[in-house]
Amino acid sequence: MLGLYIHVPFCAKICDYCDFHAFPAPEWLKLEYLDLVSREVSVFAERHPGVFSRVETLYVGGGTPSMLTPDQMARFFGIFSAAGLDFGRLKEATFEFNPESCDGERLAVARECGITRASLGLQSLHQHLLDRVGRHHDVQTGKRALDLLLSRKNLRVNADLMFDLPGQTLNELLEDVEWLAGSGVGHISLYGLKVDPTRRLGIRVSKGLETIDEDLYAEMYLKSVETLEKCGFSRYETSNFARGGEESLHNLNYWNRGEYLAFGPSAHGFYEGVRFYAPERYAKWREYVKNGCPREGLTLDSLTPEDVAAEYVQLSLRTKYGMRLQTLENLGFRAPDAVLEKWVSEGFAELSEGVFRLVGKGWIFMDTVVLDIYSKME
Numbered sequence: 001m002l003g004l005y006i007h008v009p010f011c012a013k014i015c016d017y018c019d020f021h022a023f024p025a026p027e028w029l030k031l032e033y034l035d036l037v038s039r040e041v042s043v044f045a046e047r048h049p050g051v052f053s054r055v056e057t058l059y060v061g062g063g064t065p066s067m068l069t070p071d072q073m074a075r076f077f078g079i080f081s082a083a084g085l086d087f088g089r090l091k092e093a094t095f096e097f098n099p100e101s102c103d104g105e106r107l108a109v110a111r112e113c114g115i116t117r118a119s120l121g122l123q124s125l126h127q128h129l130l131d132r133v134g135r136h137h138d139v140q141t142g143k144r145a146l147d148l149l150l151s152r153k154n155l156r157v158n159a160d161l162m163f164d165l166p167g168q169t170l171n172e173l174l175e176d177v178e179w180l181a182g183s184g185v186g187h188i189s190l191y192g193l194k195v196d197p198t199r200r201l202g203i204r205v206s207k208g209l210e211t212i213d214e215d216l217y218a219e220m221y222l223k224s225v226e227t228l229e230k231c232g233f234s235r236y237e238t239s240n241f242a243r244g245g246e247e248s249l250h251n252l253n254y255w256n257r258g259e260y261l262a263f264g265p266s267a268h269g270f271y272e273g274v275r276f277y278a279p280e281r282y283a284k285w286r287e288y289v290k291n292g293c294p295r296e297g298l299t300l301d302s303l304t305p306e307d308v309a310a311e312y313v314q315l316s317l318r319t320k321y322g323m324r325l326q327t328l329e330n331l332g333f334r335a336p337d338a339v340l341e342k343w344v345s346e347g348f349a350e351l352s353e354g355v356f357r358l359v360g361k362g363w364i365f366m367d368t369v370v371l372d373i374y375s376k377m378e
């Protein structure tokens with residue numbers, strides 16, 4: 001399956017923990033961005049005739065794509081139609097909204113242009129927590145945005161929640177999880193806060209002005225999973241939970257090592273066996289596009305057979321579908337029985353019908369299990 005990801009790098013205000021490429025932008029810069037994306041997309045279409053007509057899933061992420069005005073959004077979608085993307089053929093088309101810029105007009109444009117799934121950056125339903133991590137929106141705006149999205153027929157809705165926020169209690173998190181699970185959304189992404197020491201929140205933590213109870217991380221995660229499962233959501237990836245049929249096809253394609261095109265600053269894609277990374281900073285990306293998108297302007301990663309096998313181990317274990325030992329063997333590698341048996345006997349994983357998958361606390365120690373298998377693969 002071929003996916004398409006586009007990075008829109010604008011945010012009204014930068015959250016204190018953010019490590020994405022995002023920044024507040026004046027109108028002229030957003031217009032310039034649209035011109036540049038249009039050039040980047042048409043160069044790619046010229047080099048790969050017909051490629052856009054093969055795309056099956058679309059994901060517009062950021063940053064905050066809904067920072068584009070309705071007119072800019074219409075122009076944005078037009079760029080991809082002009083390149084040959086058939087919105088009617090897409091199995092899924094997701095657009096990310098942040099609460100402060102989620103309104104009826106933008107939603108109408110998104111729907112008219114073929115968006116079938118909305119993802120809302122809710123993060124928390126407790127004002128003091130939103131304030132402590134420097135989110136731009138308040139709880140009321142978040143709930144209003146969610147109501148708006150849920151009021152539209154035939155629109156699938158995801159909402160993001162975060163946990164292990166500074167000052168967050170287990171009860172506060174579980175209240176949010178339960179409320180959101182009962183709100184009508186079909187999909188919830190639940191992420192643990194990662195503290196980057198170079199960002200405002202990280203600096204406050206390193207100065208002792210803010211504390212994060214890392215000991216709560218595992219309990220918060222496991223209890224949230226329990227609550228979500230009781231509410232009818234199934235964990236299909238370590239951070240992603242869905243009611244039946246609501247799984248994100250676009251993201252599943254990533255975890256299945258499917259190919260995807262990518263445009264915009266810092267976007268990365270996977271095409272014809274090569275992982276590629278666009279320049280991360282906007283100014284560098286602008287220069288790259290203005291120079292005609294030379295291939296040497298991208299960071300390219302051609303995968304060796306070992307890389308492919310390592311990716312397979314890492315990505316497959318993120319999902320509930322697990323790692324097929326036969327698939328690994330088809331890639332030319334095998335995981336020693338003793339390594340797999342150790343994780344099974346310790347209660348971190350199960351092995352059934354040739355599929356090794358994480359269970360229980362194995363999800364918390366996923367990176368350790370992956371590294372162990374990867375480093376001992378033969």
Ligand code: SF4
Pocket residue numbers: 010011013014015017018019020022062063064098121
């Ligand atoms: S909304 Fe997301 S991308 Fe924008 S600043 Fe906050 S964390 Fe970063």
